[in-house]
Amino acid sequence: MRNAVLVVAAPGVAYGPGMTTKPQLSWGIIGTGWIAGVFAEALAKSRHGRLQAVASRTSERARTFAKKHRIAKAYGTYADLLADPAIDVVYISTPHPSHCADTLSAIKAGKHVLCEKPMGITAAECERMVTAAERKGVVLLEAFMYRVHPQTQKLQELLAKGIIGDLRCIRTAFTFDLSVLPITGANVRIDPALRGGSLYDVGGYCINASRMIAGEEPATIDAAWSIDPATGVDRACAGVLKFPSGVLAHFDVGFHSIPTNFIEVIGAKGRIHVASPWWPEQKRAVITVQMTGKKSKEVVVRNGGWIFTIEADHMADVIAGRTKPLIPAANSIGTARVLDTIWRRMHR
Structure with a gap:
């Protein structure tokens, strides 16, 4: 039996120095699986981001995903999306063994990266990604939402x-x-x-x-x-x-x-x-x-x-x-x- 209920309001974001002058980040999604669709729909409600592009291993998959989730650009290769100068940050939702290579490619292209979990399949892979992001000066986070x-x-x-x-x-x-x-x-x-x-x-x-x-x-x-x-x-x-x-x-x-x-x-x-x-x-x-x-x-x-x-x-x-x-x-x-x-x- 319960005898008390303590209600806590969700905390607000603490804003401080370093706020970007860009009101919205442009997102790209790499990978078109089920979880990518969930994230795409969530981005539609984001305060600070808009989904602008998606990439798959085939143009057909990319176009199908883009149509379903109302995305302006569909790329048939990951490299094409990473070459898009309008994209600030990418969400990587490819299979686990691909995370390291895909993340390193995105970092090399100067993109910030939110990578699905597990970020790497081994500790060594994760260490490589963390080091690469630090050297490039981009943000890398693991998507443990x-x-x-x-x-x-x-x-x-x-x-x-x-x-x-x-x-x-x-x-x-x-x-x-x-x-x-x-x-x-x-x-x-x-x-x-x-x-x-x-x-x-x-x-x-x-x-x-x-x-x-x-x-x-x-x-x-x-x-x-x-x-x-x-x-x-x-x-x-x-x-x-x-x-x-x-x-x-x-x-x-x-x-x-x-x-x-x-x-x-x-x-x-x-x-x-x-x-x-x-x-x-x-x-x-x-x-x-x-x-x-x-x-x-x-x-x-x-x-x-x-x-x-x-x-x-x-x-x-x-x-x-x-x-x-x-x-x-x-x-x-x-x-x-x-x-x-x-x-x-x-x-x-």
């Missing part, structure tokens, strides 16, 4: 206050039924050559959140998995991370079951539960706090907004110097290291 939502910021605030005492355990889950997604054509999620499988598809969320909450990198990494005999990719994976402080993190990911999504943080004096951490509710996002011997209470974040639109505007704010990134590009290195470690054991 849940990290920029006010709900995640409120979770971090509650943990920083130490309200549940010393951390003991972190539990996370992200499972869904792949068959119900509106995907047509080849599905990279079930292609072993492209590191398909639930681990690389959604495992990064749980790993990223566990590292964020623990505030350190895991000392040991263990996992078990179920391989789909028809495709050769993992349809489910469960992992345990042990951090130097002694905190344990359990995660469960998969794409052949009913959707199950949560973050639970267990402390010495209480627990915090987030029922919808990865795609928070736009109007009313809820965090439940349960202290030992007391009734639970809800911490409600109202009007937090659509995560993909927030992500695009956060990218614009970082580029303009209005704010610092909530998740720096270098953070991708730790997540990629865990993913790669488990994947290599899984497929050795």
Whole structure:
């Protein structure tokens, strides 16, 4: 039973020195898969950006995507989009193994880059991308959109206050039924050559959140998995991370079951539960706090907004110097290291 509800308004953007004189950033999208469509629609509601171009591996795919999402320019090669001087920033939504090469090409062309997660399939790839962006002087961010939502910021605030005492355990889950997604054509999620499988598809969320909450990198990494005999990719994976402080993190990911999504943080004096951490509710996002011997209470974040639109505007704010990134590009290195470690054991 719940005995209290604390309502929190979504925080505004803190503007400061370095604001760009350009009122709108011109975006280009590289890759025309399902998630690219979601991001394209989110950009239509952006305060600081407009979607101007899309590129695919064929002109036909690019034109089809452009028509559906009302985009002015459609390019049949990625290089053509990157050569467009009107494009300020690109969103890369190609398959995981292509992220590094596509990101490096965009950086070389002088574009800011928002790259889908995982940013790289190995820690070394992420390090190359981060170094290249720093040398070129462009902004590079990994598209973990849940990290920029006010709900995640409120979770971090509650943990920083130490309200549940010393951390003991972190539990996370992200499972869904792949068959119900509106995907047509080849599905990279079930292609072993492209590191398909639930681990690389959604495992990064749980790993990223566990590292964020623990505030350190895991000392040991263990996992078990179920391989789909028809495709050769993992349809489910469960992992345990042990951090130097002694905190344990359990995660469960998969794409052949009913959707199950949560973050639970267990402390010495209480627990915090987030029922919808990865795609928070736009109007009313809820965090439940349960202290030992007391009734639970809800911490409600109202009007937090659509995560993909927030992500695009956060990218614009970082580029303009209005704010610092909530998740720096270098953070991708730790997540990629865990993913790669488990994947290599899984497929050795």
